[in-house]
Structures are given as structure tokens and as C-alpha cells.
Amino acid sequence: MVQAWHECISSELERVEAVMNDVTRSDNPQLREMCQYVLSNHGKRIRPAITILSYYSCGGRDAKRAIDVGAAIELIHNATLIHDDINDQGEVRRGAKALYKEYSLGKSIVAGDYMFALGFRLIGSAAPAIVDYIVEAASAMGTGEFSQKRYERNVAVGEPQYMNIISGKTARLIECAAKCGAYLAASDEMEIVDRVGEFAFRTGQAFQIVDDVLDVIGYEDNTGKKPGNDILEGKPTLPTIYAIEDPQVGPRVREVFEDPHATSADAAEAIALIAKTDAAARCLDKAKVLVEDAVPLLEPLPASEYKDSLIELARFIAARDR
Amino acid sequence: MVQAWHECISSELERVEAVMNDVTRSDNPQLREMCQYVLSNHGKRIRPAITILSYYSCGGRDAKRAIDVGAAIELIHNATLIHDDINDQGEVRRGAKALYKEYSLGKSIVAGDYMFALGFRLIGSAAPAIVDYIVEAASAMGTGEFSQKRYERNVAVGEPQYMNIISGKTARLIECAAKCGAYLAASDEMEIVDRVGEFAFRTGQAFQIVDDVLDVIGYEDNTGKKPGNDILEGKPTLPTIYAIEDPQVGPRVREVFEDPHATSADAAEAIALIAKTDAAARCLDKAKVLVEDAVPLLEPLPASEYKDSLIELARFIAARDR
Numbered sequence: 077m078v079q080a081w082h083e084c085i086s087s088e089l090e091r092v093e094a095v096m097n098d099v100t101r102s103d104n105p106q107l108r109e110m111c112q113y114v115l116s117n118h119g120k121r122i123r124p125a126i127t128i129l130s131y132y133s134c135g136g137r138d139a140k141r142a143i144d145v146g147a148a149i150e151l152i153h154n155a156t157l158i159h160d161d162i163n164d165q166g167e168v169r170r171g172a173k174a175l176y177k178e179y180s181l182g183k184s185i186v187a188g189d190y191m192f193a194l195g196f197r198l199i200g201s202a203a204p205a206i207v208d209y210i211v212e213a214a215s216a217m218g219t220g221e222f223s224q225k226r227y228e229r230n231v232a233v234g235e236p237q238y239m240n241i242i243s244g245k246t247a248r249l250i251e252c253a254a255k256c257g258a259y260l261a262a263s264d265e266m267e268i269v270d271r272v273g274e275f276a277f278r279t280g281q282a283f284q285i286v287d288d289v290l291d292v293i294g295y296e297d298n299t300g301k302k303p304g305n306d307i308l309e310g311k312p313t314l315p316t317i318y319a320i321e322d323p324q325v326g327p328r329v330r331e332v333f334e335d336p337h338a339t340s341a342d343a344a345e346a347i348a349l350i351a352k353t354d355a356a357a358r359c360l361d362k363a364k365v366l367v368e369d370a371v372p373l374l375e376p377l378p379a380s381e382y383k384d385s386l387i388e389l390a391r392f393i394a395a396r397d398r
Numbered sequence: 399m400v401q402a403w404h405e406c407i408s409s410e411l412e413r414v415e416a417v418m419n420d421v422t423r424s425d426n427p428q429l430r431e432m433c434q435y436v437l438s439n440h441g442k443r444i445r446p447a448i449t450i451l452s453y454y455s456c457g458g459r460d461a462k463r464a465i466d467v468g469a470a471i472e473l474i475h476n477a478t479l480i481h482d483d484i485n486d487q488g489e490v491r492r493g494a495k496a497l498y499k500e501y502s503l504g505k506s507i508v509a510g511d512y513m514f515a516l517g518f519r520l521i522g523s524a525a526p527a528i529v530d531y532i533v534e535a536a537s538a539m540g541t542g543e544f545s546q547k548r549y550e551r552n553v554a555v556g557e558p559q560y561m562n563i564i565s566g567k568t569a570r571l572i573e574c575a576a577k578c579g580a581y582l583a584a585s586d587e588m589e590i591v592d593r594v595g596e597f598a599f600r601t602g603q604a605f606q607i608v609d610d611v612l613d614v615i616g617y618e619d620n621t622g623k624k625p626g627n628d629i630l631e632g633k634p635t636l637p638t639i640y641a642i643e644d645p646q647v648g649p650r651v652r653e654v655f656e657d658p659h660a661t662s663a664d665a666a667e668a669i670a671l672i673a674k675t676d677a678a679a680r681c682l683d684k685a686k687v688l689v690e691d692a693v694p695l696l697e698p699l700p701a702s703e704y705k706d707s708l709i710e711l712a713r714f715i716a717a718r719d720r
């Protein structure tokens with residue numbers, strides 16, 4: 077898939093890297109090294125891209141503030157990933173060892189807190205609304221993680237509960253990235269800010285659905301993660317929920333999902349069973365529909381290459397294979 | 399010792415409790431329960447007391463903002479304690495089981511992040527200077543923890559390195575508590591804000607020195623912690639640094655401090671040896687001198703019961719036995 081959505085903001089995304097690099101200069105060499113370790117193994121930088129594209133789409137001109145806020149959100153996102161890996165005992169992140177595996181658990185907790193604080197430092201002097209958006213999203217991540225834990229190995233979880241979990245865990249921060257960008261450009265047009273936010277919120281839900289699909293049909297080469305992790309941990313995901321509904325393979329998938337002693341072999345078996353159902357296809361359809369239904373929300377925005385790129389980015393998210 | 403410093407602000411401190419109680423109302427019952435667990439086993443609330451006393455000492459009248467900011471700082475402080483206990487494998491906190499021992503490690507990491515975010519939410523709409531003070535202090539805690547780890551079981555650490563570690567780890571947040579209070583009352587008099595901040599910074603150093611002394615001479619009944627923990631973990635503290643200088647007992651204390659396999663019996667032996675030296679007395683003297691030398695910084699403040707209480711609180715901190 078050609079990914080052109082970032083072309084029109086490539087210099088801004090470079091500046092995001094520079095800002096993150098700059099603020100993680102710590103007095104302590106190892107703390108800096110750990111921040112670099114996390115940031116250098118970098119992801120798609122989807123959140124800052126959404127902030128900047130939203131900013132320009134809403135008529136912003138000088139992206140300096142949007143770049144700072146985008147960098148702040150990316151730092152906060154990476155801070156939560158550090159803690160998530162500890163939490164989920166995830167050993168690999170984007171094809172490299174998780175931070176706590178490379179360094180230590182204790183140091184990684186502190187490094188995560190530190191990156192969290194650096195993110196807040198970057199937005200410290202921003203408008204109160206921006207600070208509010210970000211802290212709301214940050215606390216929603218906490219409740220999302222907890223709801224997820226509550227439904228671990230629990231077949232009572234259905235699609236509504238799942239959508240609720242991923243809203244807090246993932247979609248709120250992506251919504252926040254968009255609202256910050258829109259607000260910086262058009263704080264006098266709150267309806268626009270809300271529309272762009274809602275567009276990104278649904279895109280964020282699509283993002284997590286695809287992420288969860290990749291755990292059951294993804295290739296390790298692409299995702300840098302061993303597939304089957306989620307089911308092994310009893311983490312409720314939409315493909316599993318759909319597969320459990322299947323009259324043929326459902327009962328066995330359910331068994332593995334509920335079993336706290338499930339082995340890697342069980343997980344591999346469950347994944348092979350899920351692959352026989354239409355669960356993944358239904359999920360990808362749902363992700364696509366979420367994004368397509370959200371596109372009209374952006375109608376009031378004037379036509380621009382940034383608006384086109386924002387939509388393209390959302391479609392990329394719903395169809396990505398890594 | 400009579401502790402009267404909180405009498406003149408007792409209703410404000412109750413309001414701090416109410417604010418913290420209020421903001422930790424989460425959608426997720428267990429997340430709320432965990433926050434309550436941490437907050438109900440409450441400490442001395444020294445940080446909010448310093449914020450409120452600084453606020454009134456500098457001429458503030460309506461303490462609402464100071465109460466919110468004090469509650470925010472206390473939430474952030476408690477968030478770091480949750481993570482510190484995981485980090486240090488501390489099993490007991492204020493006489494009760496550490497959160498991660500009562501719940502799980504993963505949940506406790508998230509609960510800490512959540513309380514951190516709630517703290518920032520409370521200050522979200524405060525003046526940019528307040529946000530700046532708090533994020534600076536929060537990131538200093540990260541670097542302080544790292545410097546401490548760097549000097550673990552390392553006899554190269556002397557008094558200057560130790561003072562540097564405790565500045566980041568403890569004194570900066572206490573300084574921040576005071577500066578926020580002073581700023582809310584007298585943002586047009588930055589010299590006053592800085593003086594009150596410096597007073598609290600030195601008080602914060604004294605606080606940590608006494609804390610470290612209590613680890614070697616404290617009684618478990620008072621502190622709720624088993625003494626000797628620090629030396630067992632190879633954590634550099636001032637009483638240990640002083641004791642290692644002692645020609646008689648120094649070499650053995652050093653041995654235990656450096657030994658990653660030191661047992662509880664070794665730690666108990668080291669503590670008994672430290673007790674034979676003047677290390678604890680020297681530390682307590684230093685704490686007292688830090689506070690007394692800082693008192694004149696408050697001279698420009700008009701006489702008031704709040705100013706008296708602020709000084710009394712600092713003296714209490716330097717002489718407390720728990």
C-alpha cells in the first residue's frame with residue numbers, strides 16, 4: 077500500500093522527532109539512553125501526524141505549537157507502552173526487546189514516569205483546553221486498561237464492552253491528538269474541533285480493532301510481535317469474541333481463551349481455528365465502516381491536501397497490515 | 399512532640415482529603431478501591447500543608463486553588479510511592495501492605511499512572527507557572543531515582559552526590575508545593591516565591607535525611623517499616639556514608655553495603671554498628687542546620703500564625719521520629 081499521507085507533513089514530522097530528542101536530554105546518561113531506546117525504535121508516529129494534519133486542515137498556518145503538542149502526545153503514548161509491556165509481560169515491541177527486558181523492571185517504571193512527565197512538561201504552557209484534553213485521555217487510558225483486566229478470560233465480554241475498553245485504551249488519545257490540533261487552529265469554532273475529534277475517535281477504534289486482528293492473522297515479520305499473544309493472556313479482542321460465536325470452532329477457542337494455563341501450542345491452535353472463521357474479515361469490515369462513516373464528519377472543512385491526507389491516514393489505519 | 403502546625407489549617411486539610419476522594423471516583427470500581435487503599439492509609443500530608451501554609455503566609459485569602467493544587471501534588475506524590483514500592487520491592491508502606499502486594503504488579507503500575515494523571519487533571523487549568531513547577535518537580539523525581547540507582551552499592555557516593563540525589567527525589571516536590579502556594583498568593587512578587595521555595599527545598603532535603611536516619615535507628619512501630627531496608631538494597635544514604643568513614647566499624651558497614659547478597663542478618667549487624675557511631679547524630683544535626691539556616695529566608699514575610707506554623711512544620715520535619 078502506498079502511504080502518502082505523511083508526505084505533505086514530512087518536515088513537521090522531522091521536527092517532532094527533534095523536539096522529542098531534545099526534551100529527553102537528561103542529566104542522567106542511562107535515563108537518556110532508555111528514552112532513546114524507546115523513541116529510536118519508532119512506530120508510525122500516527123498521533124503527531126493526526127495533530128499536525130488536523131491543525132492544517134482547520135486552517136492553521138504556523139505548526140510550531142502543533143508540533144510540540146504532537147511530540148508531547150507521542151511521549152505520553154510511548155510512556156504508556158513502556159508500562160503496558162511490563163503489565164502484559166510483552167517481551168517484544170516493534171521487533172525489539174521490550175524496555176524492561178533490555179534494562180530492568182524498576183528502571184523501566186521510572187523511565188515511563190519520566191517520559192510521562194516530559195510529555196506534560198511540553199504541554200505545560202499550552203492553553204488550558206489542550207491540557208484538559210490530554211489529561212482526560214491519559215486518565216481514560218487507566219480506566220481502559222482496568223476494564224480490559226476485568227474482562228480477562230471472561231466470556232461475558234461482548235462487542236459493546238470491547239468497544240468501551242478500546243475507547244479508553246486507544247481511541248481517546250487519538251481523539252485527543254486531533255482535538256488538540258484542531259483547537260490550536262480554530263479555538264473559536266468548537267463544533268469543528270468536536271467533529272475532527274469524533275472523526276479521530278472512530279479512527280482510533282478502527283486502529284485498535286486492526287491491531288487486534290493482526291494478533292490473530294498478522295505475520296511476525298510485519299508486526300514485530302508473535303501472534304497469539306492476546307489469546308494466551310486471555311485479553312478480550314473482537315476477533316476472539318466473533319470466533320467464540322462460531323458454532324463449529326467457538327467452543328474450543330473459548331476453552332483456550334478461558335484457560336489461565338493455556339500454552340503457546342493452545343494459542344496457535346486457537347489462532348488456526350479463528351482463521352477458519354470469518355472473524356477477521358468481519359473485524360476488518362467493521363474497522364473500514366467505522367472510518368468511512370466518519371469521513372462525512374469532516375465535510376465542513378475546506379478542501380485541502382491536509383484534509384485529504386487526514387482521510388487517507390484514517391483509511392490506511394483501517395487497512396494496514398503492520 | 400506537640401504538632402500544632404496543622405491546627406490553623408485543619409479545615410483546609412480536610413478539604414484536601416475531600417478533593418482527593420472526589421477526583422478518584424472512577425468508573426472502574428477496582429481502580430477506585432486501589433486509589434482509596436493508597437489514600438486512606440494516609441501519611442502526614444506534609445506537601446499540601448506546605449502549599450496551604452505558604453499560600454496564607456504570602457497573603458492569600460481564599461484557599462480554594464491552593465487546596466486543589468495541594469491535593470494534586472499529594473496525588474502525584476502517592477502515585478510515585480506506588481511505583482517506588484514496586485521498584486524497591488518495598489513490601490510495607492506506612493504499616494500496611496504495599497499496593498502491588500495487596501493487588502498485582504500490573505494493576506499497581508496502571509493505578510500509579512492513573513493517580514499521576516488525576517493529579518495533572520486537577521492542576522490542568524491552573525496558571526502555566528504552576529503547571530511548570532509541578533512538571534519540573536515530576537521529571538526531577540525521575541532523574542533523582544536514576545542517580546540513586548547509579549550509586550547503588552557504590553561507595554564512590556559521597557555527601558555531595560547524596561544531596562544531589564535527595565534533591566531530585568524528594569526536595570524538588572516539596573519546594574514545588576511551597577512555590578505553588580506562594581505563587582497563587584503573590585504571583586507579582588517572584589522574589590518572595592523563590593524565597594519560600596528555597597526554604598521548602600532545604601526543608602525537603604532535611605526531610606529525606608531524617609527519613610534515611612529513621613531507616614537505621616527508627617522503630618518499626620513508629621515508621622511502619624522494618625529498619626535496615628536501605629542498606630539491604632544498597633541504597634546510598636547519609637548515615638551509611640558517614641558510618642563508612644568511621645575507622646572502627648566503617649569497613650564492615652561498607653562490606654554489607656556493597657554486597658548484593660547481604661542478608662537481613664547482615665543488615666541488622668550493620669545497623670547495630672552504625673548505632674555505635676555518631677553518624678545518626680551528625681545527620682540529625684545536619685537536618686536541623688538546614689532548616690535553621692533556611693528560616694531567615696522567610697524574613698520578608700509579615701508575621702502571622704501561618705508563617706509561624708510553616709517554620710514549626712519545617713522544624714517538626716527535621717526532628718520527627720516517624
